[in-house]
Amino acid sequence: DAKTTQPNSMESNEEEPVHLPCNHSTISGTDYIHWYRQLPSQGPEYVIHGLTSNVNNRMASLAIAEDRKSSTLILHRATLRDAAVYYCIPTNYGGSQGNLIFGKGTKLSVKP
Amino acid sequence: GAGVSQSPRYKVAKRGQDVALRCDPISGHVSLFWYQQALGQGPEFLTYFQNEAQLDKSGLPSDRFFAERPEGSVSTLKIQRTQQEDSAVYLCASSWDRVGQPQHFGDGTRLSIL
Numbered sequence: 001d002a003k004t005t006q007p008n009s010m011e012s013n014e015e016e017p018v019h020l021p022c023n024h025s026t027i028s029g030t031d032y033i034h035w036y037r038q039l040p041s042q043g044p045e046y047v048i049h050g051l052t053s054n055v056n057n058r059m060a061s062l063a064i065a066e067d068r069k070s071s072t073l074i075l076h077r078a079t080l081r082d083a084a085v086y087y088c089i090p091t092n093y094g095g096s097q098g099n100l101i102f103g104k105g106t107k108l109s110v111k112p
Numbered sequence: 113g114a115g116v117s118q119s120p121r122y123k124v125a126k127r128g129q130d131v132a133l134r135c136d137p138i139s140g141h142v143s144l145f146w147y148q149q150a151l152g153q154g155p156e157f158l159t160y161f162q163n164e165a166q167l168d169k170s171g172l173p174s175d176r177f178f179a180e181r182p183e184g185s186v187s188t189l190k191i192q193r194t195q196q197e198d199s200a201v202y203l204c205a206s207s208w209d210r211v212g213q214p215q216h217f218g219d220g221t222r223l224s225i226l
Contacts, residue, residue: 032212043116043203043217044155087154091212099145099168100205100215102154 004088009107012078020073020106022088027068031090034100035062035073039084044102047073047086083110114138116218118204124224125194133189133221137206144187145215146179147203155203161187191223199225 005023012018024033034049048055048062050071055062061074075082087105091098117136125131137144142163147155148171158177160168163184172179176194181187191198201222205215 034214041219043205043219044215045217046214049214085154098143098212099157099160099171100147100155101157104154 004090004103006086006088006103006106008104009109011109011111012075012082014080014110014112015077018075018078018082018108018110020075020086020088020108021070022072023070024088024090025069027090028092029068031092033062033064033068033071034089034091035060036087036089036100036102037082037084038087038105039081044087044100049091078108078110080110080112083108116204116206116216118202118218118221120221121219122222122224124226126226127194127196129194130190130192131194131223133191133202133223135187135189135204135206135218137185137187137204138216139185140208141206141216142209143207143213143215144181145205145207146187146189147205148173149201149203149220151200158189158202194223194225196225199223 035047036044038044050062063072085105085107087102119134144161146158149155157171159179161181176192178190201220203220205217207213207215
């Protein structure tokens with residue numbers, strides 16, 4: 001399983017962009033990169049995923065490095081509701097393991 | 113809404129008691145996962161079902177932990193002879209298929225063993 005490295009914590013101001021980095025230098029060629037977030041007292045919530053190309057959805061954007069050894073989750077305008085722990089999780093489509101392997105994630109604080 | 117529902121939301125039990133935690137997945141979801149989350153840590157995988165078949169139970173910490181999904185929908189995680197180290201949040205997730213699809217999580221059951 002690919003190991004990931006994320007900052008323990010980050011701070012942002014409300015309505016400013018946030019870039020959450022993740023290093024996954026041992027990722028395999030078939031691993032997609034998934035991001036989940038967990039708000040206080042709630043279960044994790046799917047945010048976005050991608051393989052090689054940058055991806056956008058209504059929640060966020062995902063920028064993937066050309067060598068795929070790192071990625072960045074981008075929240076374009078942080079809100080107070082975005083305060084959560086963000087997990088970067090490489091997964092292996094087509095492999096025998098479908099369960100998610102969570103690390104410690106990045107705890108994002110958003111200041112008003 | 114039609115999200116994943118877990119009950120009870122909180123459970124307090126005395127050491128040595130048996131507990132049962134329930135998960136109602138999203139209707140039609142084939143895959144169901146159980147995770148355990150200790151305080152301050154990320155969730156850790158316990159077991160996986162594809163419909164009613166338990167295909168992976170490699171994460172269950174001991175034979176005191178047992179899970180079932182007899183009709184391929186609702187699942188129950190049972191812990192026998194509970195111990196203090198079983199105190200954690202137990203999360204259930206479901207998805208259309210095991211591999212690659214986003215998993216939808218419930219809000220968990222917080223289990224406290226006294």
